[in-house]
Amino acid sequence: MHEDLDKKLCEKYPEIFRNRHEPVTKTPMGWGFECGDGWYDLIDTLCHNIQHYIDWENKYPKAHAENIEQVVASQVKEKFGGLRFYIDYNSDETIRGMITMAESMSYHICEECGDRGKSHGSGWIRTLCDRHAAKYEYRELDI
């Protein structure tokens, strides 16, 4: 991901990306966002929803509810054409659901530009729009 977008995500969500500049020997988050710019909005929206949920629920807790732990990202990357958003242990079902939703959506969004995309490739599978698939000479997958 372009460094300007990387910086923007870290500035908008300092708690989620608090380990962004830790050494890579300590956390893979130190590598940065290991995916294309096309998923910026997806990651931004995911983090916005996660942080809003944590802040809101902790400000106005439901009766007998425990505090929701802050989410800290441990790795954000592309794998087999999909977004992987790994976090330090957090058992909150709502947050898990948000992450699953974003990871599923990534299979329909071009990793390069954010347009509608599909799975392409044979060795290295990537999610790309028709334009970027043609540019990189990727073949559409029948899946």
Ligand SMILES: [Zn+2]
């Ligand atoms: Zn594209």
